[in-house]
Amino acid sequence: MSSKPTPSSTRQTNTPYPAPNAAFGSGKRIVWVMCFLCVLFAILGYRSYQLQVKQRESLLSLVHATQYIYIRQQAQRGTIYDRKMAPLALSVIVDSLVANPRLVSKELDAARQLARILDLSPRELYWKLTRDGSFVWLKRRISKREAQAVRQLPFSDKLRFESESQRVYPNGRLAAHLLGGVGSDGKGLGAAELAMEPLLRGKSLSIRRMRDPQGRQLLRAKDLELARKRGADLVLTIDKSIQYIAEMAMGRAMEKTRAKRGVAIVMEPNSGDILALVVKPDFDPNKFSEVQAAIRNNAALSNPFEPGSTMKPITMAAAMNMGLVKPEERIHDESGRMQIGRRTIRDDHPKRRPLTPLEIIKYSSNICSAKIGFRMGKERFHQQLKAFGFGERSDIGLPGESRGILSSPHRWSQIGLANIAFGQGIAVTPIQLTAAINTIASDGLYYKPRLFKQIIDPKGKVTRKFETAPRRVISSDVAQRIGLMMESVIGAPDGTGKSARVDGVRAGGKTGTAQKPIPGGRGYGKDRIGSFVGYAPVDQPRITVLVVIDEPKSPCKYGGCTAAPAWSEIVRESLTYLGVHTGEPLRFAPISHVMKLADADKTHVAKKLPLPRSAAKRKHPTKIALRSAKRPHLQAHRVHRPPAKAQKSRHSSDTTHPKRSRPSKARRSRTKPKHRHKPAKRRSFDTW
C-alpha cells in the first residue's frame, strides 16, 4: 500500500496498490499452474475420447439393459372362417389393466374404487397393489365401459392399459367341438385352435421400446405406427348354416331322446368336405377353460363305437365289388336264426325266405350279412374295410382322433367275421363311418374327410390348400346299387328307416342300432347306440349325413326312432339351404307307391314296370342310349345331363330300381318349371 520497492517489472503503475511482484507476474509459477490445468483438461479430454469412442460399445451393451424394454407382442391370432368366409373365431384387441404398484399410493382407496368398477374383490386388488414389483395385471381383457371408467379415476395415470388380443367366437356354441378354444394366454387349447396353433398364432414380435427407470414405456411416434402382426387365417370346410341346421336338429333329438351324447356329421360327397360336425352336449368356446374335458372331447373323432347295421351297406358294397354277390341273386335268411359255432345270430325282421341284396339292406338282415361276410373271408373283407378307411385315422387334422378298433383278420374268429359283417366286433369313429358311406355317395371314390380347406396368410394369399386325391374303393356301378338299396331303407313302406324320409328328395340311408358293450366287462349291456347314416339326393348326392345318438333314454332305442328323425331334419333343411329341396312334396308317384309295386313282385321291380310313356315315344339318341345301356348306374348321377336325355335312357337297364327313374325334384323344377302346377299323379305316370 505504502510505497514499496517496485519489483523488477517493466510496467509502471500509478495505483496505490503494490505493483505486480516477481513472484506473480513474471514468475514461472502461474505458467506452471496454467500448464497444470491444461494437463488436467487434456486428461479429461482423453477420458471422454475413451468413453465415447474406444469403450463405447461395451458401455452401450449396458445401456440396452436399462434403457430398453423388450415386449413380446403376440401376433393377432388368425381368424377361422367357414367355407363361405363367415368368421367362426376371431380375435379382437381389448384392453387389459395393468398397474405399477410402485407408483400407486393410497392403495386401499385405489383398490376400493377399482373394485367397484372392475367387479373384483377389494381385498384381492389391494393385495395386488401392495405387491412388490412394477407390473401387475389388475384385470385382463376388460370391457370398453370398464376402461372408460378407469380412465376417469384420479390416479389413472398410475395405471396402464395393455392391449391384448381376445378370442371371440361370434356364433357362441356353434361348431364348438371343431373350433376348440384358447387359454387365457391366447394359446389354442382344443380342436382347430390347437391343431393349427402355430399358424393361427403367427410369429410374435419382439418389440424394443424405450423405457424410463420405473419401467414405463416411452412411446415414440414411430412406435405407434407399428402394426400388430397377424397370424394366418384358417378356412374350414364347415358351412355355418348347415352346421346350425345340424346343431338345431341334434339339439331337438337330444331333448327328445335324453341321450347321453349325440353326434352328427354332414359331409360333402365328391370332396370329403365336412359341412357340419356336431357333438352334443356342446359348450361355449368363449369359456373354453371352464369346460370339462369330457365335454370338450370331440366324440365324432375320438369315440369309436360299434356301428351295428350301418355297417351292412359297407359289407354289401365290399362283397358286390368283389363280385361275390350278384344283384339278381338271393340269399336265404334262415328264418331269422343261424347257428355259428356255439353262437346264434338273429334277425330282427325275419322274412323266412331268400332275400335280394336290396332286401337284405332294407330289412337289415344280420344273417344274410354274415353269410356275405363268410363269402368274402377274413382277409379280403379286412382289406376292403381298410379301403373304406376303417382302422386308421382319417387325418382330419384335429387332435385326439382315434383309429377305431379293427383287429387284424387272423385274430378274427368265424363268429367274429360274421359279427363284423353286420357291425359288431368292430368299432369305428363317426367320422370313419361317414367317410365310408360317403364313398358310396361319391360313386365309389373314398375321399378323406377334410375339415381344413385352406390357409390364408396375413397378406391375403392362400398359402396352403388341403387337398387329397380320392381313391377308388368300389366300382361306380356297385356304388349306384348300394345307393338304391339304401334308398329303399327309407323309401319303402316296410323299410327300417321310414322315419328318415324327406319329402321331395330321394334319400338313401341305413339305420343302425348297436348294443353298447359293458364298460370294462364282457358282453353287451342294455344301453344302445342308435345311428342313421345316408346321403341325399341319391341320384345326385349333395350331402352325406351321419347321426349317432348314444344311450338314448327314450322308449324306442332303435336308430330308426332316435337318429332317423334328426337325420331327416338335417337332410331336409340342408338340401333346402343348398337349393336342392324346396320343401314341397313330390309331384309324382310317392315312394311308397313305387316300393309297393316293387315288393309285390318280390323280384326286381324294374322289369315289371311299364316304360315311361315319354321315353317310349321318343327316339333315343344312339350315343346316350348305348352308353346308358352299358353303364346304367351312371344315369341317375349324371349331374349335368340334360333332363330329356336322362329320361330317355332311364330304363334301358333291367337291373335298375324303378325309383331311380324319378328325377329329383330340384332338377325337375329347374328344367321344367312350366309343369309345376300339373297334377302330381298325372305327371308321375307321365314320367314312368
Added chain:
Amino acid sequence: MQKKRWFGTLWSDPWLMLVSIVLAMVGVSMIYSTTHVGAMEKFNSPYLYLRQHLVSLALGLVGLMFFSQLPMKTLRRFAPWMLLAVFGLLVLVLVPGFGARVGGAIRWLKIAGIRVGQPAELAKLALVIFVAYSLERKHDRVDQLFVGFLPNVVVAGLMVGLLMVQPDFGTSMLLLTVLMIMMFVGGVPKRILVGSALMALPMIYLMLTRKAYRWKRITSFLDPFAPENIQAGAYQLVQSLKTIAMGGLWGMGIGQSRQKLGHLPEAHTDFIFAIVGEELGLIGVFLVMLAFLFFVYRGFRIAMRARDLFSQYVALGLACTVGLQCLLNVGVVMGSLPTKGMPLPFLSFARSSLIVVLCCVGILQRIEADTLASEYRAKRKREENTADRESAARQSTGEHRNISAGARPVQSAS
C-alpha cells in the same frame, strides 16, 4: 461519455465475454433439453426449469454489471467483511429453520421458507477475494510460514470446516485447491506447500472414511461396474458413463438424449455434462471443454496483465475456481473422480452457482478494464512525454502549438 465507459467496462475483455455468453447459451439449451420432459411430467409445465434458469441468468447479468462497475479498491476494502458475512451465512445455514436439506446435505439457505441460495457458492468468491487481499497485503512476507501461509490456511480451514458440516466435500476440496494455487503463485515456498499437503492427507483420509456413504462413493468409483456397486453407490456414475458413451463421436443430436428421461439422476444439475456428451458427442464435449479452458486462459491473461497484486490474485483465483470447478465436475461425470456434488459453471441448473460465476466474470471484466485504462493512461503519458520532448525540441523552432493540436484528436480516436 459515461455511458460509453460503462459499456466498455463490460466488454473490456470481449473474448471472455464471448466465451461466457456461449457457455451460458449452451447451458440454457441443455437445461431446456434435459428438463422439459421431467418438468412436463412433474409440474405439467415444460418450461419450469428453463424459466427459473433464465431468471437466475438475468440476476447473474445484473451481478455481472454490478461487479464490472465496482472499483477494485472498494472490493478490496470490503474483502474481510465479505468473508465475515459469508461465515455468517454458512453458520446460518446450519441453524435449524434456515437451512434446507436437499439430498442429504444442508446447503440451501432458507429465509421465510424460501430457498434463497447456497452460501457455499458465495464462499468461493469471498475466500478468493480474501486470500487475494491477504496475499497482496503481505506480499513481501509470504515466505514466512506464520505470515503468508498460516492465516490463510486457518481462514480457509474454518470455512472448510463449516462446509463439511453441511456436508459439502466437493466445494471444500475446490476451495483448498484454489487456496493452494493462489499461495503457490503468490510465492509461498514449495516446501511449506508440500509439507502442508502431506499433513493434510491423513486429515482427508479421515474425512473420507468417517462417513460410510463417502467411503462407498470412493470404492464404487474405483470399480463402478462391480455388481454390488451398481446396486449401491455407483448407479449414478454408471448411468453417467453410459450417457456419455451414448453420444459417440457426433452425439445423438440436440434434444435427442434418452438418458435424461429419468435414467440419469440429477441430469440437469451436476450431471448435465453427461447429457452434453450424449447429445453433442465427443465433438461437443471437446468444444465445451475448450471453451472452459479458453475462459481460464483469458482469466490468467487478465491476471497477468493486471496492474496491481490484489487484482492479479483475484483474477487468478476466480479463473482457477471456474476452471477447477469445471474439471472436478467433468471428472466426476466421466468417472475419473469420486462422485461429489459440484455443479458445472454456466451449464448446470444451479442458480446460485450461475449468479456467482457471472459475478466472477464481472470482476474479471473490471480488472481488465482497469488494466486497459492504466495502459491507456500510460500510453498517453508516454505520448505526452514524447510530445513534450518533441515540443521541447520544437520550441526552439516555435511550431509546437500547431503540431500538438493536430496530433491529439488522432490519438484519442485510436
